[in-house]
Amino acid sequence: MANPLPRVFRLTGSVGTCGTNNPDDVKLLQKMIIHAGYNDISKHAVRANGRCDRETEYAILWLQRLQNMSPSGLLHPMETWFFKMFSNAITPGWRPQHTVGPLHVREGQITFDAEGKDYITAVAPFRQPQRMPNFSRILHWPGKASGVTLGRGYDMKHRSAGQIQVEMRSAGIEEYKAIICSKAAHLYGREAAIFVRDYGPLVGEITHFQQVRLFETIYPDYLKLAEYYYKTYTSGQVIIINATPWININKKIKDVFVDIAFQGVDNIKTLTACVAKNNKSKLIEFITASSFYMSYEANRKRINYLK
Numbered sequence: 251m252a253n254p255l256p257r258v259f260r261l262t263g264s265v266g267t268c269g270t271n272n273p274d275d276v277k278l279l280q281k282m283i284i285h286a287g288y289n290d291i292s293k294h295a296v297r298a299n300g301r302c303d304r305e306t307e308y309a310i311l312w313l314q315r316l317q318n319m320s321p322s323g324l325l326h327p328m329e330t331w332f333f334k335m336f337s338n339a340i341t342p343g344w345r346p347q348h349t350v351g352p353l354h355v356r357e358g359q360i361t362f363d364a365e366g367k368d369y370i371t372a373v374a375p376f377r378q379p380q381r382m383p384n385f386s387r388i389l390h391w392p393g394k395a396s397g398v399t400l401g402r403g404y405d406m407k408h409r410s411a412g413q414i415q416v417e418m419r420s421a422g423i424e425e426y427k428a429i430i431c432s433k434a435a436h437l438y439g440r441e442a443a444i445f446v447r448d449y450g451p452l453v454g455e456i457t458h459f460q461q462v463r464l465f466e467t468i469y470p471d472y473l474k475l476a477e478y479y480y481k482t483y484t485s486g487q488v489i490i491i492n493a494t495p496w497i498n499i500n501k502k503i504k505d506v507f508v509d510i511a512f513q514g515v516d517n518i519k520t521l522t523a524c525v526a527k528n529n530k531s532k533l534i535e536f537i538t539a540s541s542f543y544m545s546y547e548a549n550r551k552r553i554n555y556l557k
Contacts, residue, residue, distance in 0.1 A: 365386065
């Protein structure tokens, strides 16, 4: 049986400071705020009592600031996009589904595949399932010094708030999700983990198509970075002699080189020297001899890709 479309909650009148504050509307909004995880974040817990009390007004102000809205403390029924945020956060039964096999990207398939897993859907309330790690279409924190991440490797640690909003809009991600994610700019480590815990339910899931678009938005930057590394150490044959021109590097070797630049480089000079030989067997030997690269091999599968 097909899952129904998510219910978009609507008010009959305004709620908040100087609003009509119909008790049924107030209680509906309070329930939405609670179910979306607000009480897990704030010290000012909201109760579903149908009264527009100080805690409810504070929650409205907080949510408006989160969305870069004017903090009026008042919500009107026509602000449907605001209520859509709650609908997505509290109705995890509905998802657009991808049912035609593995997802494909125009470039960097090995990197895309290694940067996350795609089950049919996440579990409520949009938190990383411990028994099925690396689900990528929700906010997640890969660990250690990583930042807040969405999709396949879109790490916000080194991105500004403005950059995050622009790139997410380009990927077709909803405005309210882009705004919330922009608050994760430059966070990493424990701060990133806390952000994922607190704001993950409000962001919810992105679609398969949005995930592909987001990856294709950022991958060209890593392709340019890899090319920059390569040419820096081979230009004019001063540092690495007899280097194969970048344009002639075997596609699979180039893909692995970009994947390493994407995921983390141990010693760029020695790696580039190996890639410059344009020999897949030599690159396999290089990876096999490195404890650093082999520690990621079970997930990255570079050796199998090169064979």
